[in-house]
Amino acid sequence: MSKLVLKFESAVLKEIAVGQKEVSIGRSPDNGIVIDNPAVSNYHARVFTEEGRLMLQDFGSLNGTFVNGQRVKMIMLKPGDSVAIGKHTIVVTDSVEVRAKALDNGEMKAAVPKINETVMLDTKDRRDFLEKIAAVGESAQPAPGRMKIPTLVVRNGNTDRAEYALNDKLTVVGKSAMATVKLQGWFKPKAAAQINRKDDNSYYIGAADKTPSVNGEKITHPTKLASGDLIEVAGVELEFVVRD
Amino acid sequence: MEFGARSDPGRVRGNNEDSFRLAPEMGLFVLSDGMGGLEAGEVASRLAVETVVEHCQQAEADPALAVFGKQIEGVSEASNRIASAVRLANSEIYENARNRGGNAAMGATIVVARCLADRVCIAHVGDSRAYLLRAGQLDQLTEDHSFVADQVRRGMITPEEASRSRMHNVLTRALGIDPQVEVDVTEELLMDDDIYLVCSDGLFRELSGAQITGVLEETDDPQRAASRLVDLANQAGGGDNITVIVLRNSPKSGRPFAKIGRWFKGSGEDQESETQS
Numbered sequence A: 001m002s003k004l005v006l007k008f009e010s011a012v013l014k015e016i017a018v019g020q021k022e023v024s025i026g027r028s029p030d031n032g033i034v035i036d037n038p039a040v041s042n043y044h045a046r047v048f049t050e051e052g053r054l055m056l057q058d059f060g061s062l063n064g065t066f067v068n069g070q071r072v073k074m075i076m077l078k079p080g081d082s083v084a085i086g087k088h089t090i091v092v093t094d095s096v097e098v099r100a101k102a103l104d105n106g107e108m109k110a111a112v113p114k115i116n117e118t119v120m121l122d123t124k125d126r127r128d129f130l131e132k133i134a135a136v137g138e139s140a141q142p143a144p145g146r147m148k149i150p151t152l153v154v155r156n157g158n159t160d161r162a163e164y165a166l167n168d169k170l171t172v173v174g175k176s177a178m179a180t181v182k183l184q185g186w187f188k189p190k191a192a193a194q195i196n197r198k199d200d201n202s203y204y205i206g207a208a209d210k211t212p213s214v215n216g217e218k219i220t221h222p223t224k225l226a227s228g229d230l231i232e233v234a235g236v237e238l239e240f241v242v243r244d
Numbered sequence B: 001m002e003f004g005a006r007s008d009p010g011r012v013r014g015n016n017e018d019s020f021r022l023a024p025e026m027g028l029f030v031l032s033d034g035m036g037g038l039e040a041g042e043v044a045s046r047l048a049v050e051t052v053v054e055h056c057q058q059a060e061a062d063p064a065l066a067v068f069g070k071q072i073e074g075v076s077e078a079s080n081r082i083a084s085a086v087r088l089a090n091s092e093i094y095e096n097a098r099n100r101g102g103n104a105a106m107g108a109t110i111v112v113a114r115c116l117a118d119r120v121c122i123a124h125v126g127d128s129r130a131y132l133l134r135a136g137q138l139d140q141l142t143e144d145h146s147f148v149a150d151q152v153r154r155g156m157i158t159p160e161e162a163s164r165s166r167m168h169n170v171l172t173r174a175l176g177i178d179p180q181v182e183v184d185v186t187e188e189l190l191m192d193d194d195i196y197l198v199c200s201d202g203l204f205r206e207l208s209g210a211q212i213t214g215v216l217e218e219t220d221d222p223q224r225a226a227s228r229l230v231d232l233a234n235q236a237g238g239g240d241n242i243t244v245i246v247l248r249n250s251p252k253s254g255r256p257f258a259k260i261g262r263w264f265k266g267s268g269e270d271q272e273s274e275t276q277s
Helices: A098-104 A107-111 A124-135 B040-061 B077-100 B147-153 B159-164 B209-218 B222-235 B256-266 B270-276
Strands: A002-008 A011-018 A023-026 A045-050 A053-058 A065-067 A070-072 A074-076 A082-085 A088-093 A151-156 A163-165 A170-174 A193-197 A203-207 A230-233 A236-241 B002-008 B018-023 B028-035 B110-115 B119-125 B129-134 B137-140 B184-189 B195-199 B242-248
Touching: A011 A045, A053 A065, A170 B184, B002 B018, B002 B222, B018 B040, B018 B242, B028 B040, B028 B195, B028 B242, B040 B077, B040 B110, B077 B110, B077 B119, B077 B184, B110 B129, B110 B195, B110 B242, B119 B129, B129 B209, B137 B209, B147 B159, B195 B209, B195 B222, B209 B222, B222 B242
Parallel strands: none
Antiparallel strands: A002 A011, A002 A088, A023 A045, A045 A053, A053 A074, A065 A070, A065 A082, A082 A088, A151 A163, A151 A236, A170 A193, A193 A203, A230 A236, B002 B242, B018 B028, B028 B110, B110 B119, B119 B184, B129 B137, B129 B195, B195 B242
C-alpha cells in the first residue's frame, strides 16, 4: 500500500495511507490532508486509486500542483515522486519507515543541532518553489494591490480632512505632529486613540490618552474593526468603512 | 526615554555572541545575536549592530542618504531607515562570510528600536524579540523567524509544544545567510510609562512572561531592571548568552502644562508648600 508523507522543508508532518478511499488535499479542514497556507486552494487536489494505479488530480488550483518540478493536471504517481503544493511537499512512498529513514539519512539530524546552538534552516527548497510559483504568474501571498484598504470617514467633529485611507501600520488619532487623523481644538489630546494594521490586514483600535467607544461601547482591550463600525473618541465620530 | 542594558555570556557558553549598541541621541537601540563557529558569531553580531548605528548616523547627517532596498509602504520614514540599515547589515555579514571563504557559516539576528516623539519603530530579523509592557500587560511585538514559530502560525503545534521542541533554535530567517533579506517592521504608539524590552533568546528561554513582567514592574530604574533580568535568567540556568535592553518612557515632568496642573492640584498640600517655601 502506498503512503503519502506530508513534509514542510525537512520535517515530516503527517503520513497518510491511500487505499480504496481517495485522499483530498487542500486548505479546507474537511480534506484528508489539510495544508493551512494561503498558497493552497480550499480543494486543491486529490490522490486516488484507479485500476490499481495511484493517480493525482489537480482541481484547477490557483497556484498549481507540481510533481517532480512539473506542473500537472492529472498524473500517475509512483513511489519516490515528490508532489509540491504551496510550500509543502508530499512524498509518495510504499515503505512505512519514511520517518526513520529520513533520520538515518541525516535529513533531520542536520536540522537538529547537537547542543543549544542556533542554526539556520536551509531555505533552498522553499526559494526554488517560490520562484516556480512566480514563474507561473501567481504569488503565494496576497499582493498588496489586491488588498482592500479601509477608510475612516469622519461623521462628526473637527478634523483636518473628511476621510482617511488607512494605509499605515500605525494610525494615530490626535493632535500629535505624526497623527494621521489630526484633531483640531484646544484641549484635544496628542494621541487620543490608535489603529494598528496587523500582518493579516485586520485592523484593531486601541486606547491611548482616551478610551474610544466602538458602536457605543467603551473598549476594554484592542478591538478588531469591521466595516460599518462607528468609533467615538475625543469628541469625534469616525466610521470604519471597507469599500468594494 | 530612560534606558538600561546588560549582556552576559550565561552559565554554559564560554563566549558571548550577543552584541548591542545604544545611541540615545538618535533614540536608537540595537541588539543582535550571532551564530557561527569559532569567532564568527561574535563578528556577525558586532558587524550587525555597528552597521545599523553607522547607517543611521550617516542618515542623520545626510537625510537624502539612499535607502538600501525596497521602500516599505505604510510605515514612517524612520522605519524605512532602520529597515535600510538592517538590509545593509545583512550584506556586510554576507560579504564578510564570503571573504572568510570555505563553508564558514555566519549569521545573526537583529532587533532595532527607534524611538520618535509619538511612536516606536521596530525592525527585526530572526528570533530576538521586542516586548511592550503597558498597563501591566506584556505584549510580544515581534514574530520569531524560526521553524517552530512557523509551525505555531500554521496551527501544527501549540506554543507549549514549541517551547519544548528540539527544533526551537532553527531559524528560517537571519542576517548574513542570503545576499538579500526580508525585514519585518512594525510601529507602536509611545505612551507615558511604556516599557519596551529588547532581548536575545537567552532571556525568554529561561524566564516566563510573568517573571519578566514582575521584574519590569518592580523598579523604575531601567538599568536595574536589565541587570535583574540577566541575573534571574542566569539563576534559571543561563543556557545561552543573555542580552537585554530596557527602555522606559517616563512622563516628562518638565512639561509646562504638567507643572501648572500639579501646581493647581497641589496647592494646599504639604508637598507643594514645601516647594513654595
